[in-house]
Amino acid sequence: MPELGWLFNVPVLRFLLIGLGYTLALAALSITISFALGMLLALGRLSRFPLIRYPATLYIEIIRSLPLLLIIAFTFFGLPQIIGVQLEPFQAGVIALSGFTAALLAEIIRSGILSVNRGLIEAAQSQGFTGVQVLGLVTLPIALRRMTPAIVSQFITLLKDTSLTAIIGILELTRRGRIISSQPPFEPIPVFALIAVIYFLVNYGLSLVSRGLEERQA
Amino acid sequence: MAIIEFVGVNKWFDKLHVLRDVDLSIERGEVVVVIGPSGSGKSTLIRCVNRLETVQDGQVIVDGQHVEDPRTDIRRVRQEVGMVFQQFNLYPHKTVMQNITMAPIRVKKMPRAEAEKRAHELLERVGIGEKHDAYPGQLSGGQQQRVAIARALAMSPKILLFDEPTSALDPEMIKEVLDVMKDLAHTGITMVVVTHEMGFAREVANRVIFMDAGRIIEVGSPEHFFQAPEQDRTKLFLSKIL
Ligand SMILES: Nc1ncnc2c1ncn2[C@@H]1O[C@H](COP(=O)(O)OP(=O)(O)O)[C@@H](O)[C@H]1O
Ligand SMILES: [Mg+2]
Numbered sequence: 001m002p003e004l005g006w007l008f009n010v011p012v013l014r015f016l017l018i019g020l021g022y023t024l025a026l027a028a029l030s031i032t033i034s035f036a037l038g039m040l041l042a043l044g045r046l047s048r049f050p051l052i053r054y055p056a057t058l059y060i061e062i063i064r065s066l067p068l069l070l071i072i073a074f075t076f077f078g079l080p081q082i083i084g085v086q087l088e089p090f091q092a093g094v095i096a097l098s099g100f101t102a103a104l105l106a107e108i109i110r111s112g113i114l115s116v117n118r119g120l121i122e123a124a125q126s127q128g129f130t131g132v133q134v135l136g137l138v139t140l141p142i143a144l145r146r147m148t149p150a151i152v153s154q155f156i157t158l159l160k161d162t163s164l165t166a167i168i169g170i171l172e173l174t175r176r177g178r179i180i181s182s183q184p185p186f187e188p189i190p191v192f193a194l195i196a197v198i199y200f201l202v203n204y205g206l207s208l209v210s211r212g213l214e215e216r217q218a
Numbered sequence: 219m220a221i222i223e224f225v226g227v228n229k230w231f232d233k234l235h236v237l238r239d240v241d242l243s244i245e246r247g248e249v250v251v252v253i254g255p256s257g258s259g260k261s262t263l264i265r266c267v268n269r270l271e272t273v274q275d276g277q278v279i280v281d282g283q284h285v286e287d288p289r290t291d292i293r294r295v296r297q298e299v300g301m302v303f304q305q306f307n308l309y310p311h312k313t314v315m316q317n318i319t320m321a322p323i324r325v326k327k328m329p330r331a332e333a334e335k336r337a338h339e340l341l342e343r344v345g346i347g348e349k350h351d352a353y354p355g356q357l358s359g360g361q362q363q364r365v366a367i368a369r370a371l372a373m374s375p376k377i378l379l380f381d382e383p384t385s386a387l388d389p390e391m392i393k394e395v396l397d398v399m400k401d402l403a404h405t406g407i408t409m410v411v412v413t414h415e416m417g418f419a420r421e422v423a424n425r426v427i428f429m430d431a432g433r434i435i436e437v438g439s440p441e442h443f444f445q446a447p448e449q450d451r452t453k454l455f456l457s458k459i460l
Contacts, residue, residue, distance in 0.1 A: 123307035123366075126268050127321040127373060128296040137320065141311050 007190050012180060019176035020198060026090070026172065027159040030097035034158070035151075037098060038105030043135075045110055056106075063103035069164050072096040076168040093165035101158045108150045112143030145214075152210035156203045173198065219282070221246045221377060221408050222267060227276035227286075229262060229432075236262050237273070238432040246376075249409045251419040251440075254429035255455060260412040263429065264379045267410070268292070268299045281376060297325060300370030304382040306362040308354035314341070314365050315350040318372045326373065333372070340368040344398050360391030364398055371402075378402065380411040414459050420444065428452045 044056030076092035124134040163174035177195040181188035222244040229237035236259045252260045265271040269292045278285040319333040341347045344364035384392040403422035420440045428436040436452045
């Protein structure tokens with residue numbers, strides 16, 4: 001049994017936990033924003049108005065085909081020059097992660113909406129609901145329930161991908177692990193094992209939530 | 219005045235001419251059964267009444283409102299026209315109670331307590347008073363279809379449309395649904411029923427309409443169809459289903 005006191009001590013663990021805090025904050029904000037944006041993009045892509053449909057489709061198709069690392073770097077280094085507003089790394093990280101994940105969620109949500117039985121929508125229409133009510137009371141609830149596993153799996157990917165924000169200087173969990181492991185006693189394996197366990201616990205928690213949601217709906 | 223009126227209606231699905239010069243007048247309180255071979259346009263006909271399908275030519279007038287006119291607020295028409303589908307189409311994520319009260323509460327702005335009280339009465343009426351907390355997936359087909367009828371009735375419609383309401387049911391459940399429909403037929407509500415249940419037609423229909431290839435071929439009383447159908451196509455069709 002190797003001596004691990006250099007890793008399991010308060011300052012080091014605190015340093016790592018703050019990293020976990022960044023990771024969770026980036027993920028939580030990006031999950032919320034990307035879900036709202038993804039919903040709008042999905043509806044936009046399904047819109048019968050070309051002025052809404054084409055921009056939504058273009059956004060989804062372009063963003064989906066770019067590497068996230070490129071989007072993160074561009075958001076931090078390039079976007080401020082275009083919009084003329086300097087962005088903090090954390091802000092840029094949230095924007096990039098949200099914008100990227102929204103495009104992927106949009107496609108998941110869209111296919112969920114398309115999978116809803118036409119007859120159910122007609123039943124709701126025949127009862128005199130408005131189009132917005134049909135969407136909010138019937139189509140979306142059914143689509144989202146059906147898509148919960150795929151959506152949660154996208155959120156798990158997002159949580160792991162927060163580690164890519166290290167390139168714009170955010171000291172999230174993985175980046176802090178690299179910092180610890182590059183200091184004496186230079187032992188990367190215990191550090192990365194610990195970090196892996198932390199990611200696993202958080203993401204496994206998310207899967208459990210997802211399973212709970214599914215069972216409640218079954 | 220007729221409560222449903224088709225005047226010179228034509229409808230196409232792309233090039234497919236599915237309703238041809240349909241003229242039809244249904245009186246308030248009438249029970250009309252629509253029969254005809256598969257693909258003859260029966261579903262399309264009744265779906266034009268609440269504009270689930272639009273017509274390209276002619277007029278569809280429902281309780282004085284021109285359904286074919288895009289300026290007509292179709293939601294007002296739909297509140298007066300209940301529809302029961304072959305596949306039930308209950309909202310699977312809502313309980314029986316919610317299925318029935320959703321439209322009265324959201325569309326008619328009825329207070330929840332009142333909507334639920336009415337829902338209980340309706341469930342008693344269709345013979346499943348105890349199932350209000352079940353989800354549709356937990357019910358048999360016959361029970362689901364009776365909930366669907368209660369859901370349609372919850373809006374107090376003047377007209378009920380049925381599109382083959384028993385065709386997806388196991389034989390032992392057909393009767394329980396037909397019994398509910400027969401009860402309704404005696405309440406004075408206008409009913410248009412696409413079905414091949416000729417026993418139902420014989421007992422409660424005022425008129426039977428036979429359609430083929432998008433046309434109304436023959437109209438008459440149930441007795442007329444049982445005893446002396448005139449058209450060869452009608453005879454051929456009846457010989458297959460009776
Ligand atoms: N949405 C649709 N698009 C194209 N063709 C359709 C559609 N719905 C029905 N049809 C066609 O229209 C014809 C009449 O259909 P329908 O009214 O469903 O007949 P029925 O109810 O008498 O079986 C059929 O040939 C059917 O294939
Ligand atoms: Mg049909």
